[in-house]
Amino acid sequence: MHHGHVLFSEVVETSAALAATRSRLAKVAALAELVRRMSTPAVVSFLIGVPSQGRIGAGYRTVFDIAPPPAEQPGLTVVEVDEALGGYASIAGKGAVQRRAAALTDLFGRATAAEQDFLRRLLTGELRQGALEGVMVDAIARAAEVPVEVVRRAYMLSGSLPATAVAAREGESALAAFRLEVGRPVRPMLASPAESLPEALAELGACVVEHKLDGARIQVHRSGEQVHIFTRNLREITGTVPELVELVCGLPCESVVLDGETLALTDDGKPRPFQETMSRFGALLGAEGDTRSLLLSPFFFDCLHLDGVDLLDEPLRERLAALRKAAGDHVIPGVVEPDEERAAAVLDAALAAGHEGVMVKSLESVYAAGRRGRAWQKVKPVHTLDLVVLGVEWGSGRRKGLLSNLHLGARDPEGGPPVMVGKTFKGLTDELLAWQTRELLSIATDRGDWVVTVRPELVIEIELDGVQVSPRYPGGVALRFARVLRYRPDKDPAEADTIDAVRALLPKGGTPTPP
Ligand SMILES: Nc1ncnc2c1ncn2[C@@H]1O[C@H](COP(=O)(O)OP(=O)(O)OP(=O)(O)O)[C@@H](O)[C@H]1O
Structure with a gap:
């Protein structure tokens, strides 16, 4: 056994074994084995298919053009590969293109054919496997012999599986030390589909019924004058949404974390097509044209922190009180504890205004970051x-x-x-x-x-x-x-x-x- 030095080939083999089995237990066991022996969190990064530096800017073209003869025998350790990728990512300035190509050629030349193939897929993002996240959470718990709930919570608050794995190996108290940190995004709580509005009301008891707006999810963090805004995938977009930053700076509080939806409205207050909102969020739908002149409006529906107080574990009822205090004018339309008739009227109003439907949320529920549970249910007529x-x-x-x-x-x-x-x-x-x-x-x-x-x-x-x-x-x-x-x-x-x-x-x- 290579204690402390997991070979890169072991990661490659484990990754292939994961793809070859449908058994969740087998996947957890295979991952736990490597996590137990890891000396660098890059083991976890590679297994979930991302370089530990994140995207390191090697294009599809580059990685396929570079194809030196593969090594006969595997010898690279995970640490060596991680360092090489870190070095590659930091190359900048004069002659960067050539120096980057040389760095990759060197790394690829030390890799076997299977390792080269893995590296290419790692660098192009093809290996990225969100589907493995849940399995990895289990594997980390198994490897460190700590309860899976504690690992899951740490992951939700840190947003990072490698960091969670490192803490898990230090023990349960290191995991418990992850707190909501203003400035660091948590994975958003998600909703399940409801059978119907009456059934959602009956199932949830005391609830709020809110418009379900058809825009893009945002998570806003503010500490003093410092504002950070993240998407549903926890990508930071602060620089591209100055109007939201300004608005958040003007809210009557010192520090706050808000969850909400943002979209562009027409002059008469109807939602614009989703594509137009998304195009403001960068690349995907060709941000050219006059889309920059479309102002985004925020509609907040949750408050996870206010002026030094964490609210994640408080019931929605309390969080809504904080939300109204912090974001008064920008709270999403909704009605607290409506009777059936009133709730139906909220749904009609939402649809008439051009929105997707309504969300029905239990007022007693805590904020289950990253989970798709029954505490939030969506009602929308179109499938x-x-x-x-x-x-x-x-x-x-x-x-x-x-x-x-x-x-x-x-x-x-x-x-x-x-x-x-x-x-x-x-x-x-x-x-x-x-x-x-x-x-x-x-x-x-x-x-x-x-x-x-x-x-x-x-x-x-x-x-x-x-x-x-x-x-x-x-x-x-x-x-x-x-x-x-x-x-x-x-x-x-x-x-x-x-x-x-x-x-x-x-x-x-x-x-x-x-x-
Ligand atoms: N009032 C609201 N409360 C919570 N989420 C809302 C609300 N209005 C709009 N949303 C949006 O709805 C999403 C929740 O629905 P869901 O959990 O099904 O996510 P989704 O998979 O993106 O859903 P869908 O595909 O139906 O938009 C949130 O991520 C958010 O972007």
Whole structure:
């Protein structure tokens, strides 16, 4: 055993073993084995498919152009690879391109063929496996012999699995020391779909019914004059949303953490299309044009900290009181403890205003960061699925030269590749067609004359009438009357809907052919 020096090849082998098994227990055991022996948190980073430095700016092109003859025998340790990547990331200034290429060539030359392949996928982001996060939490608990709940909470508050693993090895008290820190984002609490509004009300008892606005999630941290704003994925966007920073600076408090939704409104106060809000959030939908002149409005619905007091573990009732104190005018519309009739009126009003539906939240619930539980339930009349784009067909006629008919996949809950469930070219505007043609070509893995296959990275929200049994697709189900609602650049493929969720929409009595 290489105590303290996990070999890079062991990470590569474990990663392959994870992909090859569907057994969660086997995955946990394999991960725990390496976590137990790790001498650097980079072991955890590599296993979840990210360099410990985060994105280090090696393009797809670069990593495939650099292909020195592989080493015969594995010899690299995880520490060595981590240091080499850190060195690569820090190269800047004159001759950086050549020096970076030389650094990668050196690293790749010391790697076996399997290790080179792993490095390429690590550097292009292809290995990133959000689906493994839950398994890794279990593995860290197992390796350190501490309760999984304590590990999960530490992860929610730190947002970092490598940091959580390091603390876990120091013991339970190191894990318990993670606190909500103003300036450091926590993973947002999520909602489950409700059967219906009356059922949600009955299940939750004392609750608040709020508009469910169709914008982008934001988490705002302010300490004095210091403001940080994060997306749903905990990406910091402070620099791109000056109007929100200014507004938050003006709130009547010293320090605060707020959770909310932001969107651009039309002059008469109706929501603008989701694409327009997203485009303000950078890259994805081509921020060119006059989108910068669209001002974003925030609508806050939760308060996790106010003036030195942490509120994560307080019931929503208390957090709402703090929210009203801190953000008065910018609180999302909603009604506390409505009767059934009043709640129905809130839903009607939300839909009439052009919003998605309502959220029903238990007033007794704590803020369960990162969890999708029953304490928050969403009620929306239109059925949608978040699916992964797997490929796309070239259009014909008016759409000649454009990538049009999308191939859609549902997530395999066991972490395998997405399962194709249908196609659609409906609902695409001219702008979206032009955008997706550019974007999909840039992530193409195979450019056929008919179908372009892409890396499964983009999540798209699809509206549908239902699903049906279909022997033509590998999951045994196909979407019926699918149409594009919008791309979801704020979601990772790991958060797409699963094949099980798709099958759950089958009419009762329909049995899909097993895959
Ligand atoms: N009043 C509200 N309270 C909480 N979340 C809200 C509210 N209004 C809008 N939202 C948005 O709804 C999302 C919660 O729904 P959900 O947990 O299903 O996330 P999601 O998977 O992005 O959902 P969907 O695909 O339905 O938008 C939040 O992430 C937030 O962006």
